Amino acid sequence: MPSSDHTDDATGPAAVFDVEQALALLSLEEKASLTSGRDFWTTTPIERAGVPSIMVTDGPHGLRKPVASADNPGIGDSVPATCFPTAVALASTWDTGLLHRVGEALGKETRANDVSVLLGPGINIKRSPLCGRNFEYFSEDPVVSGDLAAALVQGIQSQGVGTSLKHFAVNNQETDRMRVSADVDERTLREIYLAGFERVVTQAAPWTVMCSYNKINGTYASENRRLLTDVLRDEWGFDGVVVSDWGAVSNRATALAAGLDLEMPSSGDVTDAAVVAAVRAGDLDEAVLDAAVRRLLTLVQRAQPAAQSTSTYDAAAHHALAREAAADAAVLLKNDAVPSLVADQPDAPILPLRADDASGIAVLGEFARTPRYQGAGSSQVHPTRLDAPLDAVRAIAGADIPFAPAFVTDADPDEARDRALLEEAVEIARTAQTVLLFLGLPASYESEGFDRQHLDLPAEQLAVLRAVAAVNPRIVVVVANGAAVTVAGWEQDAPAILEAWLGGQAGGSAVADLLFGARTPSGRLTETIPLRLEDTPAFGSFPGELGHVRYGEGTLVGYRYYDTKDVAVSYPFGHGLSYTTFDYSTPTATVSGTGTDATVHVTVTVTNTGPVAGAEVVQVYVGDPRSQVQRPVRELKAFTKTTLQPGEPQELQLELGARDLSYWHTTLDRWVLEGGEFVVSVGSSSRDLRGAVSIDVVGESLAGTLTHSSTFAEWIDHPVGGPLMRAELARPETSGADADGALTLDDASMQMIDDMPARVIAGFDGMLFDREALDRLVAAAAAHA
Template sequence: MRDWQTLIEQMTLEEKAGLCSGENFWRTKAIERLGIPAINLSDGPHGLRAQGEEQDHLGVNDSKPATCFPTAAGLASSWSIERLEQLGAALGDEAQAEGLHVVLGPGANIKRSPLCGRNFEYFSEDPLLSSHLAAAHIRGTQSRGVGSSLKHFVANNQEHRRMSVDARIDERTLREIYLASFEHAVKQAQPWTVMCAYNRVNGDYCSEHRRLLTDILRDEWGFEGVVVSDWGAVNERVPGLEAGMELEMPAPIGERDAQIAAAVREGRLEEAVLDRAVERLLRLIFQAHDARLEQAHFDTEAHHQLARHIARDSMVLLQNDGTLPLTDTQRVAVIGEFAERPRYQGGGSSHVNATRVETLLEALKTRNASFDYTKGFEIDRDAPDQPLEQDAATAASHADVAVLCLGLPERHESEGYDRTHLNLPANQLALIEAVTRAQPNTVVVLANGSPIAMPWAGRVSAILEGYLGGQAVGAALADLLYGEVSPSGKLAETFPRRLEDTPAYLNFPGEGDVVRYGEGIFVGYRHYDTLGTEPLFPFGHGLSYSRFDYANLALSASVYDGQGALTVSCDITNSGEIEASEIVQLYLSDRTQTVPVAEQTLRGFDRVTLAPGETARIELSLTRRDFCWYDAERAEWRLPTGTFEVRIGASSRDIRLSRCLEVQGDETPLPDIDRNTLLGDLQRRDDTTRVLREHLADIADELPMLNGLMGRSGGDDLMDAMGHYLPLRALVSFSSFTEARLETLLKDLGALASP
């Protein structure tokens, strides 16, 4: 057990200040005289980006070869805790082999708009799915003695003006959506570090946001690690240190260290604050070095095959009229330059130098498939090319089926900027037109990091969403196209029909340096389901080559009082002829009308693999928090009283089973009572209702609007509404009630708040 206090006392002020920033882009400072080593960090949500001497943070310079796994957009579509843990462990193994101590990832920011250029690096529009997958990723990496850096905390939901924009978010939305996407991962997986975001939240930069970094992250959630800045995210260093941001990256050429030391000497910063940060950094540094494995190595081929299996579990069959799977007897026209130049990862800081890349053409040759390849379009140009289109149409007409390999070129979506539309490039749209005229059996295979519009969907036979499938993307696609395995991925985000349907359309990317989150809690499917807007493909959607039957929904209780867990169980049967996986989704619909809520919210999920004819009993748990809404006025999670509907579905729009449940919630809190308090607000509690009846009984006949309060069934909606929204002071205006009696009523109501 190390004596941190003694070690800190041996450090000079300059050494302590210096420990709070990096030596260079990827390495912290060592203090050799005290035996304090440096640690090495690396980008790596889906693969390591360990660089040599030519270092940068945007992927401009080459990095060492590493396995490139599918990006988070695809990973999330696997809905697989097991796969995310396997991927995390593989990253940890590779980090050990490269002498790295902390891997920067995963990214758990919410997909607020499909236009965000970095959406490929984030999991989902739903905070429960995002946080559970992030926790699995972290557990996997840290099981290998390598730290994770959960990022970007918080509300880094756009690239436009990302280093200065102020995200204005109401407290309930912040808690239920954006913080919730990180909360479970922090509490359950304890990442060694959390990375603060570039942006501001409600006025303060995340790098110096005490409420986020200390009050919530540490004091409420129990985070025990180090907060590191995103690269270049620091605004003012001393306020950042006071707020709870320990490590600034990259190295600021000593200026920030001097600012910290000067602030201590001048009494503007308590040295105890610096010492606390240094102790947290020392714990991280020695934890990382104690876990270091000498002579560590990894099997590049095994990791390539893992990337292949993860990719095929993550790809989503969006549409299929029976054309898929292909057969070995069919002649296939493979069209599109992505077949030979796949886009398998995103652009920017997470760019991985893959150990090798397996294209679709290579995979088809390996399996001796009968196919011809035509380029169809040029990835590096958007303008239509009629000769290429004509060659493609001719090839398609001579085949049994055409496979169009389409998607978004890297220049269309990347870290650093947002998209402005949801369309495929013009040359690809023209190619679809030409090929579908020549061949009715056309399959579209997509390579993209976020949703696209598909006005052409009705013209094609099948659509396979490959996302950015990593270095084994070609083999994974071939496995699915030819039915070696059944597609099993399901969308972790909604695909809209058009940009105008998206929740943040009127508020993205904001005005100047302010973006208002005007859609509130109605993000993603919460928006579409509540408004009844039909998406192109709904959240949770994904087809299979098999079929699944749902039956026998059961709840462990018919009434839930918020204590312990409620078990929800049902049977899932594979009624098809091949082994396949199904992702079972549990949604809750709050019927209490206590506050505005979404039509339904995801509250659990499970992925199960079944042989033909096999049945599995699925059990999912609901806890108090799953039923709660966040009361911003009282800064607490509140359990409403009334009816909830428990729903089990194959997607958010494919609910198979449902059952109602009564919830006995928290007592309605006593409102702050004054002469402007509404009668309706006081009728939410039995004790305030009793006092009102006692004081107002003699004037009830004067005011028909008091019928509801008195328990009379007058049946007059107008009077009931007027009574509900009547302030106490208005009793004096509309009846013989006096100001003196009003004062007595207020006194008696106020006495209810006394202990």
């Protein structure tokens, strides 16, 4: 295992070939071959043109380079690498600086192993907590996903290796993932499912973007020109390589025309020949193929420093960073007061524990001895080492703390065995002062390739909790899982709950640090914990049927749904406790500029009012109470994490741009800022808002093009069409209008008229205007546009 922290300069040696010169040397057949992999993990070389091959491997929370040849998946057989916390955990840190440092470490290990592109991060939105791959994704919110992933990408690529932002796009389930059509409206697509990708592309410029398996509104992502070219390249300015997910290409020639550059893995000579045939038949423009090859050659040229690297890395330092990240990722959900163990002392929260109380501690649960620290599937990392929570607790306590496995994981039911394990655990708990109970989801519950069937912990684990609580009320539950689990049925039995997620190879030591107060919890939820599955926004439309999944909840995803609909939850988005407390001043907000140039400056002072140093995540939400479209009651638009000493105040300033106040207008087909009142709220969760301020923003004109099908209200409210329509109605022969062109109808009739398309009104003889008059109005409105 490399031990030096030396790394080559990220710029590396000079490029070994000229892209345009190499492209000019290639035959049509060679160009076609370059747009498919050579094998499972490497690109195709063209030796006579001086084009080398480069290697890509799985991530995203650690390098997974196969030990054997590059022509096999390598799952379970990869080189040792630091297994950092999974994305669900890294996101819960809300710390862009930390993610940048983790990215740097990942980049060093990638480069030290002669790998050019690390396949990650994955940032798909957690539409449903049932998605089996949620442990690989960041959040139910695109701002958190986008900003944290951008920091990770920047850190990785700072080391001269690339990333592959995935899975683009609307890949929110594992069920039927290779062919299901995600049917989603344009506004929801833009505001929720593309927004995070846009933030990463525009902020961090990943070297590659990986398209997903699924269809979007009936078209495969790999063949979706609007997605891969119109949006990704033309709107967002992406200039890197679009690579397919492994096996995601249905028709390679069609995919190339849509904007795909590289099919992975190798599909053999058959699809190469199909591309050549398509070019010769005129079905695929050779200039399109050339553009894809040029982008691929640019990637290969850019990656040569990593491919020729002699870099090493410090495995011990990376393990320490993984420990820091896992500690910052854990979320203290609950920490109730319990009777003190010291006579004449008041009740106090059960955590943190004191090392001198070690003689009274018992550890229960197989996950304490055999930790679950990462998810299943293509992201599995072979860790350089692995810290078990039981060992770490014993090391801090300096004592041989009693332990019982209490249950088995991923095993067939055995009533006699399970009863014996439970009874052993109860007997140990009966004589303990404090019980540390490690629960979690077995690996078989969540993985790439299938979705979860429910949100519950295994029944045998909850049986242990109930039995232990009956003999000892001082219980700390530590949960290991890759996505939200319900707690509503059992949290009353546990005074403290620490959500540890899948914390990577150092997660066991990180948990011990938190339990004994060596570190103060600072993780915050990036996904809501619902009371029950039936309360979730996508319930009833997940995972779809007959090849389609309908995104009927629209923009009301995650906390946007729960908060807007006022649905009770166990723990809200952004929630997380600490061993200290924080006080917020009343926030202020000032507006400068108008329309697309508008900027909002938010200021708030946060003070650590507790006994120990700690970090607070300050969250800024925006609501538009009078929008002409349905908008969530509040949406996260900015956040920052700050560490404060006891008694220390800090003034924080966060900036919002016009985009943070805008929505996607489906008629105008662009982002629009509708002027008027906005409410800016600042708090420590979506439901723990410490202050709010109303601001007035001057927006932009939202007047669209008037047509024969525009409603009467749209005509009257239009800055051009309104005067034209009133002038038409003011003509003496018009019935129902006065001399100023205002209708003289009762309220009920006006409501009906307002909602009528103009062409319908014109079709009624003698109503307000005829077809000829409407033709004139439409022409006049167009002339003034």
